[in-house]
Amino acid sequence: MRARLSGGHFRMINEKLYTCTGDEALNYFKEDPSLFDMYHTGYQEQMSHWPEQPVNIIIQWLKAHSSSLVVADFGCGDARLAKNVKNKVFSFDLVSNDPSVIACDMSNTPLDASSIDVAVFCLSLMGTNFSSYLEEAHRVLKPSGRLLIAEVKSRFDPNTGGADPKMFSKAISDLGFTSTLKDFSNKMFVLLYFQKKGKENLTRKGIEWPELKPCLYKRR
Ligand code: SAH
Numbered sequence: 001m002r003a004r005l006s007g008g009h010f011r012m013i014n015e016k017l018y019t020c021t022g023d024e025a026l027n028y029f030k031e032d033p034s035l036f037d038m039y040h041t042g043y044q045e046q047m048s049h050w051p052e053q054p055v056n057i058i059i060q061w062l063k064a065h066s067s068s069l070v071v072a073d074f075g076c077g078d079a080r081l082a083k084n085v086k087n088k089v090f091s092f093d094l095v096s097n098d099p100s101v102i103a104c105d106m107s108n109t110p111l112d113a114s115s116i117d118v119a120v121f122c123l124s125l126m127g128t129n130f131s132s133y134l135e136e137a138h139r140v141l142k143p144s145g146r147l148l149i150a151e152v153k154s155r156f157d158p159n160t161g162g163a164d165p166k167m168f169s170k171a172i173s174d175l176g177f178t179s180t181l182k183d184f185s186n187k188m189f190v191l192l193y194f195q196k197k198g199k200e201n202l203t204r205k206g207i208e209w210p211e212l213k214p215c216l217y218k219r220r
Helices: 002-019 022-031 034-047 054-063 080-084 130-140 165-176
Strands: 071-074 089-093 101-103 116-122 141-152 177-183 189-196
Touching (some): 002 022, 002 034, 054 080, 054 141, 054 189, 071 080, 071 130, 080 089, 116 130, 130 141, 165 177, 165 189
Parallel strands (some): 071 089, 071 116, 089 101, 116 141
Antiparallel strands (some): 141 189, 177 189
16 A cells, blocks of 8 residues: 555656756755655666666766766766766756755756766656756766766657657757767667767757657556
């Protein structure tokens, strides 16, 4: 009974996060931070059914590259990434339950411009204003810095109302990135990696972002 109730709460909070802006989500958790723990208990339960965790793929990527790369983990959850690599990692989420996590809306981080080598979004492009998170990543990344995105696969399946991955990649390219990897081989998530272009006078106006549909989890 208790598990059922908390599963219901998880699905409700999850839907809220996918249908509001980051700013609204920040206020939502500020009013009741216990909802954040409820969300993460449910999230971990869902993840335990995934054969592979995307965060582990990102951890492997970082381990295969220089540990001197400075990382920003946008929407870090329990900061598993920071705990498993030697790199300096700035971890951001809406609520901080750990001194290493900086609580903020990730469209507005305290990082300096051009200060980061790798920006990570692992299942965290949740808000309806997700493009402003990617703009923030572009701001804080150094030229040639990497942008690593792992997202729920169904959100990029046009056959079931998901976004066209080509349109999504094109929008990110227009923001000032080059695509370096598109991996659709995993059943549960896609990996889309990019590299920031050098200094260019880019305009953010006129970029056509697709809508990313919410990832709603089924009752198990
Ligand atoms: N990256 C982690 C957690 C994924 S869950 C992992 O792979 O395990 C998605 C996380 O993104 C949640 O913890 C949620 O609170 C966070 N998030 C969503 N929108 C955010 C925002 N606007 N600012 C900061 N964090 C956000």
